[in-house]
Amino acid sequence: MRTKVAIIGAGPAGLLLGQLLHAYGIDNVILERQTPDYVLGRIRAGLLEEGTVELLDEVGAGSRAHREGLVHEGVELAFAGSRHRIDLKALTGKTMMIYGQTEVTLDLMNAREAAGLTSIYEAADVEPHDFDTDHPRVSYVKDGVACELTCDFIAGCDGFHGVSRASVKPSAIKTFERIYPFGWLGILSETPPVSHELIYSNHARGFALCTMRSMRRSRHYVQCSLDDHVDQWPDERFWDELKRRLDQKAVDSLITGPSIEKSIAPLRSFVAEPMRFGRMFLAGDAAHIVPPTGAKGLNLAASDVRFLSHALREYYDEKSSAGIDDYSRRALSRAWKAVRFSWWMTSILHKFPDQGEIGARIQVAELDYLVHSRAATTSLAENYVGLPY
Ligand code: APR
Ligand code: PHB
Helix, strand or coil, X not given: CECCEEEEXXXXXXXXXXXXXXXXXXXXXXXXXXXXXXXXXXXXXXXXXXXXXXXXXXXXXXXHHHHHCEEECEEEEEECCEEEEEEHHHHHCCCEEECCHHHXXXXXXXXXXXXXXXXXXXXEEEEEECCCCCCCEEEEEECCEEEEEECCEEEECCCCCCHHHHCCCHHHCEEEEEEEEEEEEEEEECCCCCXXXXXXXXXXXXXXXXXXXXXXXXXXXXXXXXCCCHHHCCHHHHHHHHHHCCCHHHHHHCCCCCEEEEEEEEEEEEEEECCEECCEEECHHHCEECCHHHCCHHHHHHHHHHHHHHHHXXXXXXXXXXHHHHHHHHHHHHHHHHHHHHHHHHHHHCCCCCCHHHHHHHHHHHHHHHHHCHHHHHHHHHHHCCCCC
């Protein structure tokens, strides 16, 4: 089989790239290791920047997000027993949208199917080859049969554990990593949200976050130990711990209920440089990971594929390599700023094992400064709603 762009991975990065390329008349094939149901079963964050929603609109996959997504004009920070609202809309003119990553993925899958584009799910042993030549190809096994996809370019959209980044020779890539000394325990429940906006809480017992998927479904997180296991966290213990980390008003409006999903996620900052290796590009989690505190993971995947799709359009329509030559620099420049922001949000909101009392006091002083300084609040708001592309 032959295509212009072979996309490895059918997560949000691969699916969105596929639709953008299709819109620009560039044919592409997606190879995905898992089944569609498996991909849709992964529960991830759900906060979209306006720029991400615009990309969904551009590929005709945004209508359900506009119908069902919740537009948020502000966000709340809780610390030292009280809550402070940051008016994102007033400070930046922009809003955020709550719309689960699962829904984004489903809408993009449906758009791809409607456009009749080829996606090969359950593709085993996917491997990119010869991307340092003009004739790259991807080998894989489907239903026990060895197959090959020849192409002009390979897009590695296969997440943090994917094969694309792993195929690059070590001397050609540099990676940067920080692993945080705690995790997030998250639960999903069929209960109304505590408040109509998100609450990020700094507390002596650790961080907590109240978020949502809809007006009937809540998502809550508490900072936990990396050694913890979900079995140690029956629902009752989770709700008790969450209540201890929230202000009284939030506790009074918290409606608890049985969890329908519960998981622990580690927190990591990771960047691979560069994001282009000859005729192979990395995009999304394959190239960088941010801790979820700034809600940037999915939005960064979206900005990467926007840069990449424009670069490839330039290559095919204008016969110019300028865009693909500049892809890595542009994508990394935006990614590093989100890495910085996500690290900073994580550092002011979590309890670190070695921070001591002085560290806790300094965090509260920073948060207090933050919510009372227009300059500092604006800086947070600008980053939270997403930096310009
Ligand atoms: N062969 C084929 N497909 C693979 C391989 C492989 N060897 N390895 C991984 N994949 C697939 C995974 O099964 C997954 O469906 O690549 C896809 C990668 O998707 P994501 O992990 O969702 O990554 P990405 O599309 O970059 O999305 C970024 O997802 O992880 C969150 O926080 C992150 O929200 C952000 C978003
Ligand atoms: C979520 O809704 O799951 C979510 C929202 C904001 C974050 C992280 C996760 O910062």
